[in-house]
Amino acid sequence: MSKLITVSNRVGVPSPGSGRAGGLESALREALEADGGIWFGWSGEVGETRSETPKIQKKGNVTFATVDLCRADYEDYYLGYANSTLWPLLHYQLGLVEFHRKQFQGYIAVNEYLARMLLPLIEPDDLIWVHDYHLIPLAEELRKLGVKNRIGFFLHTPFPATDIMVALPHHEVIMRALCAYDLVGLQTENGVRAFLDYIAREANGRLEFDGSVSAYDRLTRVVCFPIGIDTEGFAKNAVRAVRSAEATRLRESIDGRQLIIGVDRMDYSKGVRTRFEAIDDLLTEWPEEAAKFTYLQITPPSRSDVLPYQALRREVEHAAGHVNGKYSDIDWAPIRFVARAVSRPALAGIYRSSRIGLVTPWRDGMNLVAKEYVASQNPENPGVLVLSRFAGAAAELKTALLVNPLDPSEIAAAIHQALKMGLPERRERWELMMEVLRNNTIDDWLANFLKALKATRPLG
Ligand code: ADQ
Numbered sequence: 001m002s003k004l005i006t007v008s009n010r011v012g013v014p015s016p017g018s019g020r021a022g023g024l025e026s027a028l029r030e031a032l033e034a035d036g037g038i039w040f041g042w043s044g045e046v047g048e049t050r051s052e053t054p055k056i057q058k059k060g061n062v063t064f065a066t067v068d069l070c071r072a073d074y075e076d077y078y079l080g081y082a083n084s085t086l087w088p089l090l091h092y093q094l095g096l097v098e099f100h101r102k103q104f105q106g107y108i109a110v111n112e113y114l115a116r117m118l119l120p121l122i123e124p125d126d127l128i129w130v131h132d133y134h135l136i137p138l139a140e141e142l143r144k145l146g147v148k149n150r151i152g153f154f155l156h157t158p159f160p161a162t163d164i165m166v167a168l169p170h171h172e173v174i175m176r177a178l179c180a181y182d183l184v185g186l187q188t189e190n191g192v193r194a195f196l197d198y199i200a201r202e203a204n205g206r207l208e209f210d211g212s213v214s215a216y217d218r219l220t221r222v223v224c225f226p227i228g229i230d231t232e233g234f235a236k237n238a239v240r241a242v243r244s245a246e247a248t249r250l251r252e253s254i255d256g257r258q259l260i261i262g263v264d265r266m267d268y269s270k271g272v273r274t275r276f277e278a279i280d281d282l283l284t285e286w287p288e289e290a291a292k293f294t295y296l297q298i299t300p301p302s303r304s305d306v307l308p309y310q311a312l313r314r315e316v317e318h319a320a321g322h323v324n325g326k327y328s329d330i331d332w333a334p335i336r337f338v339a340r341a342v343s344r345p346a347l348a349g350i351y352r353s354s355r356i357g358l359v360t361p362w363r364d365g366m367n368l369v370a371k372e373y374v375a376s377q378n379p380e381n382p383g384v385l386v387l388s389r390f391a392g393a394a395a396e397l398k399t400a401l402l403v404n405p406l407d408p409s410e411i412a413a414a415i416h417q418a419l420k421m422g423l424p425e426r427r428e429r430w431e432l433m434m435e436v437l438r439n440n441t442i443d444d445w446l447a448n449f450l451k452a453l454k455a456t457r458p459l460g
């Protein structure tokens with residue numbers, strides 16, 4: 001019988017003390033649990049040398065197979081090409097893109113190694129589902145080893161416009177590798193259009209009558225599958241969590257003021273610094289709002305071994321300090337900046353306690369925080385989502401207050417509008433967003449992708 005094999009850069013092996021898994025992780029685990037399956041990828045460990053064989057851990061019906069990488073892999077594949085070349089490129093940050101041939105070769109070499117490690121675990125009818133930008137060349141490497149199984153790929157980041165993509169040295173190698181998949185899933189229709197545009201303009205390929213893309217002597221399907229969340233689960237958690245000690249402590253501490261919430265990994269794509277500038281603009285333009293709100297920004301560090309992330313943390317802290325220094329009084333500061341993660345249940349309670357969810361990435365594949373914020377609201381008195389038009393979520397959450405995330409004064413005006421918005425308008429906007437989230441949950445996303453992958457034609 002065919003089983004599902006999922007492959008991701010990091011593998012979420014459940015362990016005591018690892019905390020509650022996020023929505024994507026638990027949905028993938030459930031899918032693997034259903035018919036028995038394998039989750040394969042990097043263990044997150046960096047050893048003297050690479051593992052010679054995968055470490056196998058069986059939990060219920062799921063087999064977790066992980067390998068350690070060596071220091072050079074970590075530097076070239078992970079810190080280098082994946083996070084200093086591809087990540088900024090995919091997020092339109094050409095000024096931050098670094099390219100070093102050695103890292104590019106390291107990236108391909110790790111994918112070639114992972115393909116070799118995965119090969120013995122694959123049986124003829126298995127479906128293989130590969131996740132994200134770290135692993136683009138994996139299907140091509142598996143094909144070189146003779147694997148004929150159906151292989152699908154989902155890109156969690158944006159797929160950029162052709163003019164951005166062609167700025168990547170050797171972009172044709174990456175695009176050829178993507179076309180080795182039977183199915184490529186993207187977050188938005190905009191991404192699908194950009195992919196097809198590249199294929200037509202740069203690869204001399206075309207869209208066939210049956211909807212598949214023909215390029216580089218291969219046929220692949222490119223389809224939009226916007227990722228969702230466990231909408232009802234989040235809503236239920238939020239009802240419980242709003243009464244938790246943490247959420248109660250938070251509400252007591254803001255002393256009846258309106259709460260504005262931002263929750264993001266520390267990443268330049270998330271636009272946190274511009275949000276602080278927006279608070280500055282808000283208080284300059286509408287000084288009467290001083291002391292009427294508190295903006296809580298929760299930002300755990302991420303990728304702190306990558307240089308621009310270290311500089312970013314300093315900039316963000318400096319910007320928060322600047323705004324607080326300018327506007328704080330002895331009993332009020334506009335910004336609270338928390339540089340650590342918060343537990344998932346506490347997060348739901350915090351979202352529900354907030355009048356405004358501020359989600360303004362410069363670019364984002366989807367942005368699950370936007371969806372989680374909406375799902376956590378009290379239907380009787382929902383808050384307002386202020387959302388970047390460049391987050392994938394904006395294609396679905398059309399009744400959020402959509403803003404250009406590069407313009408602090410536009411964000412400030414949207415915050416002001418949200419602070420003043422009456423209950424009927426808040427409810428109407430929220431109900432329309434909630435309907436979208438109920439109609440496309442994380443389970444729907446998963447089922448739709450797997451159905452489309454099963455419908456592709458296996459190779460010879
Ligand atoms: P990320 O860039 O990590 O994901 P996002 O979609 O917002 O961004 O997901 C972050 C997740 O981490 C959310 O579930 C959120 O609740 C959680 N989280 C964030 N900050 C936290 C904090 N301080 N404490 C606790 N939890 C926190 C990538 C892409 C996105 C895409 C997702 C899924 O960059 O665009 O939406 O994958 O495809």
